[in-house]
Amino acid sequence: MEPSALTILELLAEGAPAERLQAFAARARRGESDARSLAAVEEGVRLARTVHERCEQRRQREAGLSALLSVALELAGPLGPRSLLDLVTRRARLLLGTDLACVVLPGADGGPALVRAADGHVSARTVGLALPTLADLGDAAVTGAIPVWTPDYPHDERVRHSPALDAAVAAEGVRGVLVAPLGRGGPGGALYLADRSPRHFTHEEISLVGLLGELVGAALEKATALERARTELSALSTRHEQSERRLRTTAELRELHHRLIGRALEGAAPSALTEAAAARTGGALRVLAADGTVLDTTGGAPAWGDEEGDGPATVAAHTAGRPVALGEGRWAAPVRARGTALGTVLLRQDRPVTDTDVQVLGILAEAMAVLLLGVEAGSSAAPGRRRDGHLDDLLTGPSPLVGQTGRYPLDPGRPHVVLVALTKTGELGRAVAWAALHAHRTGGLAGERRDLLVLVLPGTDPGQAARAVMDELAPLLDGAVTLAGAGPVTHQAAASAAFEEAHQCLDAMIALGATGCAASARELGFFGALLSDDRDVPAFVHAAIGPVLDYDRQRFTELTKTLEAWFRSGGSPTYAAQQLFVHPNTVSRRLERIGGLLGPDWQQPDHTLKIQLALRLHGIRQSLLARRGGAPDEITGRPG
Structure with a gap:
């Protein structure tokens, strides 16, 4: 083997870098070697570089696989x-x-x-x-x-x-x-x-x-x-804890229910029941009788303000027939037994009301119902029930409105008005609940009679009293309420007659199509008696003067006023023009237009009587609707 080949092998064995191989080839080219020897050196260096590159690639691959193994070990961790x-x-x-x-x-x-x-x-x-x-x-x-x-x-x-x-x-x-x-x-x-x-x-x-x-x-x-497994395990653990808490809470509520019902059957005072419930909720509790009388207030959470909000709370609770939310931290539960409203329990607290708090409120309401149904509770803890029970006696019995012995809880020195209200189907119970509280606050009576709401309130102006009640009651009801009043009265015989008069006035208002309004029999005058038997007044008005009313409504004219002035002046266009502040020729042209709308024989006696009656009925109906707040274009002669 030639010395150059041995040198190349030695360099490979030493792991020399590629630069040393290149340097060896360069020295060989500078030497005096012959061409054959130089070619052998060049080929040996090329082969050595190839071997060197492959070794380097193998080392890199081994290093990469080693690094990959290290990553795999790290990825295997938790x-x-x-x-x-x-x-x-x-x-x-x-x-x-x-x-x-x-x-x-x-x-x-x-x-x-x-x-x-x-x-x-x-x-x-x-x-x-x-x-x-x-x-x-x-x-x-x-x-x-x-x-x-x-x-x-x-x-x-x-x-x-x-x-x-x-x-x-x-x-x-x-x-x-x-x-x-x-x-x-x-x-x-x-x-x-x-x-x-x-x-x-x-x-x-x-x-x-x-x-x-x-x-x-x-x-x-x-x-x-x-x-995912950890999340599911955590959720399972949470559900288990919640289930245990619910079981403990259920046992505690069952024990509270038995204790409060037992105390109620023993005839305990309302305060004993509310204090036990307040200890469980941590809020303030108030118990109201059916007429709004405060039977007990306990608990130290939010201070109780005035009682103006108790009426809507009572109405909402008795309408739902279960505990209802009234706002943040405020709930109300009805106290009922055998379909009779006995009172209301109110809860107020600073923190949000929980399901457990609502259940405690329901338990307290149930215990209060048992208490108020008792003999002693009926005579000492339910003044609202006794008070409402006098209404039928007042409207049917032979005694004075207010006797010397104070048989009826009304002020003997004040006159009273009688109001009758018709509500939408299903709204009467809510209206009666509110009316009981209103009557208690004002010193009157309230109840249900002939499927109507009846109130006997202190006052001398039945129309004004009806409208005042309308302003408070209407926003609490889903449908329209119609109110009629009569009076004032000071004796029971007059009260019974006033009830019939108010009832007759209510029938007249319904016949006029003035539902959703409030008025008195005095304001309707003789038309109240005339219209009390379910007559279709809107249809009558439309048949008599409907074309004139429609013409005025569509063209913003004053034919109806001209017709009324013409009748008041005895059929004189000149006097009618003076009332209307227009020229007599204007009145004549309007009468011609009216004749074209009502027919050529509209001035015949039988027709004029019908037209005058329709004008009066339309005027009363318009006045009632205007009091309700109806816009002018809502007041037409069309049958409704």
């Missing part, structure tokens, strides 16, 4: 999905020596893909970036289950670009990109590695990143399953 993604991006970037690494995962329920983690990024918009898909490279990698790369992404025309990804790439200055799918049929995401300068990735690098993607996909699937 990591959550977030920590795992941070680890992957950091180690993947170091493994290939790239400038940037990030993981993109598909969105939930078909949403856009998101950049879930990144390392080496310089733009704040990278992490969390939403992409309609994984972009062209990512889709190709996931679909083909192999890594995909490009040496210069911004200038590679083979890649289908997306505006969102291109903007992120420009912000990061990315050029060379290598994408590997995560797992095999796993989450469906992709691992992106990128350099900020053009880069041609080697086969060893591509293979190494492919293996890393498989490891990451498996680890991510395991971490996701572990996180």
Whole structure:
């Protein structure tokens, strides 16, 4: 063997770098060796360099596999999905020596893909970036289950670009990109590695990143399953704790129910029941009788203000027939037995009301019902029931309105008015509950009679009293309420007659189509008696003067006023013109128009009587509707 060959082998054995082989070849070229020997040296150096490169590739592959094994060991640890993604991006970037690494995962329920983690990024918009898909490279990698790369992404025309990804790439200055799918049929995401300068990735690098993607996909699937299991275990533990708390609460409520019912059967004072309930809720409790009388107030939470809000609270609770929320920290529960309203229990507290608080409120209401049904409770704790029981006696019995012994709880020195109200079907119970409280506050009586709400209140003007009650009651009801009044009266015989008069006035208002209004029999005059028998007044008015009313409404004319002035002046156009402050010729032209609308015989005696009556009825109806707040164009002669 020639000395030069031995020298080359020695250099390979020593692991000398490629530069020393090149230097040896250069010395041989400078020497005086013949051409044959020089060619042998050149060939030996070339072969030695090939061997050296293969050894170097093997060392790099071994180093990459060693690093990959180290990553696999780290991924096998108990990591959550977030920590795992941070680890992957950091180690993947170091493994290939790239400038940037990030993981993109598909969105939930078909949403856009998101950049879930990144390392080496310089733009704040990278992490969390939403992409309609994984972009062209990512889709190709996931679909083909192999890594995909490009040496210069911004200038590679083979890649289908997306505006969102291109903007992120420009912000990061990315050029060379290598994408590997995560797992095999796993989450469906992709691992992106990128350099900020053009880069041609080697086969060893591509293979190494492919293996890393498989490891990451498996680890991510395991971490996701572990996180899901932890969440389910935590939820199961929470449900178990909640179930135990509910069992304890149920036992405590059962014990409270037995204790309060037992105390109620023993005839304990209302305060004994409310104090026991207040100790459980921590709020303030108030018990009202059916007429609004405060039977007891206990608890130290929010201070109780005036009683103006108790009426709507009572109405709401008795309408629902169960505890109802009145606002933040305020609830009301009805006290009922055998369909009879006995009172209301109110709760107020600073903190939010819980389901347990509502159940305690219901238990207290039930115990109060038992207490108020007792003999002693009926004589000492339910003044509202005794008070409402006098209404039938007042309207039917032979005694004075207020006797010397005070048989009826009304002020003997004041006159009273009688009001009758018709409510929408299903609203009477709510109206009666409110009326009981209103009567208690004003010193009157309230109740139900003939499917109507009846109030006997102190006052001298029944119309004004009816409208005052309308203003308070109407906002509490879902449908319209119609109120009629009569009086004032000071004796029971007059009260009974006033009730019939108010009832007759109510019938007249219904016949006039003036539902939703409030008036008195005095305000309707003789028309109240005339219209009390369910006559269809709107149809009568429309048949008599409907064309004139429609003409005025559509053209904003004053034919109706002209007709009324003409009748008041005894049929004289001149006097009618003076009343209307117009020229007599104007009145004549209007009368001609009226004749064209009502017919040529409208001035015949029988027709004029019908027209005058219709005008009076229309005027009363218009006045009632105006009091209700109806707009002028709502007041027509059309039948309603």
